[in-house]
Amino acid sequence: MVKEFYSEFLKDESWLIKEDKFVRELQNIREAQFSLGNGYLGARGILEEIPYDSCPGTYLAGLYDRLGSQVAELVNLPNPVNFRLTIEGEKLDLVAMDYLEHRRILNLKYGVLIRHTLYKDTKGRIYDYQSLRFISMACKNIGVLQIVFSPLTSAVTLDVNTGIDTAVFNASVLSEGRKKHFRIRELGQAYKAGYLVIETLERKHPVVFWSGFYYEKGRKKIYQKDNIFRLRVKKGETVIFTKIFCVKRFPYKEDHSSFKKETFKIFNKAFRSKFSTLLYSHTKAWKRLWRRADIAIEGVSNDFQTNLRFNIYHLLNCANYDYGFSSVGARTLSGEGYRGHIFWDTEIFLMPFYILNFPQVAKNLLLYRYRRLDKARQLAKSKGFKGAKFPWESAYTGEEETPSWAKDFDGRVIKIYTHKLEEHITADIAYAVYRYYQWTNDEKFMEYCGYEMLFEIARFWSSRLEYNKKKDRFEINGVIGPDEFHIDVNNNAYTNMLAKWILVTAYKSFILLKERRKNLLFELKKKINLKDKEVTSWRKMASKVKVNINKEGLIEQFDGYFKLKKILPVQTDEYGLPLIPAKLKSKDLKYTQIIKQADVLMLIYLLDEYFSYKSKLVNYHFYLPRTVHKSSLSPAIHSILASWVKDLPRAYNFFNFSLRIDIGNLYGNTSEGIHSASLGGAWQAVIFGFAGLKLRQERLYIEPRLPYRWKSVSFSFLYRQKNIRVKVS
Secondary structure, eight states, X not given: OOOOTTGGGSOOGGGEEXXXXXXXXXXXXXXHHTOEEOSSEEEOOOOTTOOTTOOOOEEETTOEEOTTSSSOEEOOOOXXXXXXXXXXXXXXXXXXXXXXXXXXXXXXXXXXXXXXXXXXXXXXXXXXXXXXXXXXXXXXTEEEEEXXXXXXXSOEEEEXXXXXXXXXXXXXXXXXXXXXXXXXXXXXXXXXXXXXXXXXXXXXXXXXXXXXXXXXXXXXXXXXXXXXXXXXXXXXXXXXXXXXXXXXXXXXXXXXXXXXXXXXXXXXXXXXXXXXXXXXXXXXXXXXXXXXXXXXXXTXXXXXXXXXXXXXXXXXTTOOOSTTSOOOOTTTTSOOGGGGOBOTHIIIIIHXXXXXHOHHHHHHHHHHHHTTHHHHHHHHHHTTOSSOOXXXXXXXXXXXXXXXXXXXXXXXXXXXXXXXXXXXXXXXXXXXXXXXXXXXXXXXXXXXXXXXHHHHHHHHHHHXXXXXXTTTEEEOOSBOOSOTTSXXXXXXXXXXXXXXXXXXXXXXXXXXXXXXXXXXXXXXXXXXXXXXXXXXXXXXXXXXXOOOBOTTOOBXXXXXXXXXXXXXXXXXXXXXXXXXXXXXXXXXXXXXXXXXXXXXXXXXXXXXXXXXXXXXXXXXXXXXXXXXXXXXXXXXXXXXXXXXXXXXXXXXXXXXXXXXTTTTTTTSOGGGOOOHHHHHHHHHIIIIIISOEEEEXXXXXXXXXXXXXXXXXXXXXXXXXXXXXXXXX
């Protein structure tokens, strides 16, 4: 019986994500699922030996490069987790060598990835290989890897190869081929450790790596300055290898010596610490996060509870505090899907989790937008509008980063129009600013940047509205709503109503400042050249914004939607979700009422206080059979609406699908990274759907509708600096 070296991390099943055998075809999916991170540094959960077809990924939040690609991409950095063992020419590798047992376990509670593999070489010799690794939540620049090796049947001579692997690339996208977004500037050894300095190609941002290594045999601890060395190990003897690395980015500077010294100080403190000390400080930090973020559900299986914690775990390991330097991309720091770009997913799907649990992170996400407000002003001006218009896809500069071409859900290469027409992102950002303020009452934030963003976005929408003199209405023509099957439509209800809401909210905020904060308003008006007359016009325009709603309360998604072909899905997939009729090609969907994802229902969710129960019910039942959920953003919103209209079986089904999008690879692309929107959406489905938490006019309400068999849901949240614990049963 082989000893489990890390048994203390294998005890509570409801916190463990397991891989019980190696399936080569699932390797890249597991790399995303088992990714580690702390918001600053993210690393895919690769196997240490980097088998054939693996996709190593090491990313720093906010570090992008554009050279060699259509648009900026999140840079895939050198891989510090590299660790390879060879015995007489045979590499310990799950692809190259036979194995008797293999398992990996991601402990969600403590943010550690554990591995245990029993190898058998061509001579029949058996080797026990165990590992534990983590990206420190206590010190954001530090990562730690420990390997425990023991030859069980005979003594061996072990060749060790551990360094920082620079043979990494960004993945190929369409015709671009794979790319390397960095060049090596310097590498060497000092102080019994190795260092590497690279810089990105376009902006020449330096990134400094330090890596140190030691091993323990018996009671001896031996520091090893060489990355490649040979070691004799007796039968049954255990060798413990420990590798500690440090990664830090810097702004451009030709001389890197000061950066090396600064990074070395951080590294050396960790390198001279005990492994147990580093592990303890890391797990202690994770405990603090879980005390605030955990959701416990009584009446469900361990697997279900684990799946929920898997989603929350990935929300935690991409949360950052860097004063707006970075945000959270559509695939977190676990892969290169969507090139690491920031979408509306961040403000609408992720923001609520952070507002209610870690408001400092939510503030950071909004500061990311504020730091790029001037670019948004420039974009609006270039399109002939006032105020600020934010890009559909954003990276580091705040410029538009949407590629011209991409693959559709059916694999066709299509031209992209979202950057030209999907303007609701500018409304989504204003919505997030105000919701943050409602939940936190953070006056300092609003004084510093919140009101300015709100007013500049209102300005944009006031200039974007087109007056229809014949109907005495303001319209917004030529847009794409959340449903991207229908492009270049007029008066998308989601876009129009959010624009209307923003104009009214900005007007009310202005009046409130006029009454209570005259000095602040005076300075703000002077800064952005805002006149009372302009603000008054916002209210008048808002009252005439066109939205098509019939007497039953049914909202037309856009002008002419009800006249489209009523071709509806008749079959469902194994999860009960509607399938696009086989006779339809993706290019023909725009002529039908089939929609990609929640659009009108998304609007009702965000502005639910403006809709009656009857209106919610009629829209839910109308759009439900028309939605095919070809976006990970959709199922969770349908779960919430289903909860609100008391359709609990469907609410649970949609929630369960959303919960399992990445743990089950339900969209077939988890290998490209974890879907951040579905993480936040699943959390919202529990808190705002089943638990029924609502904020209305500075009062909190709970209207629970728990699924069958759920006995209770326990969670906590912050409301205006007060921690509130809730148990709904």
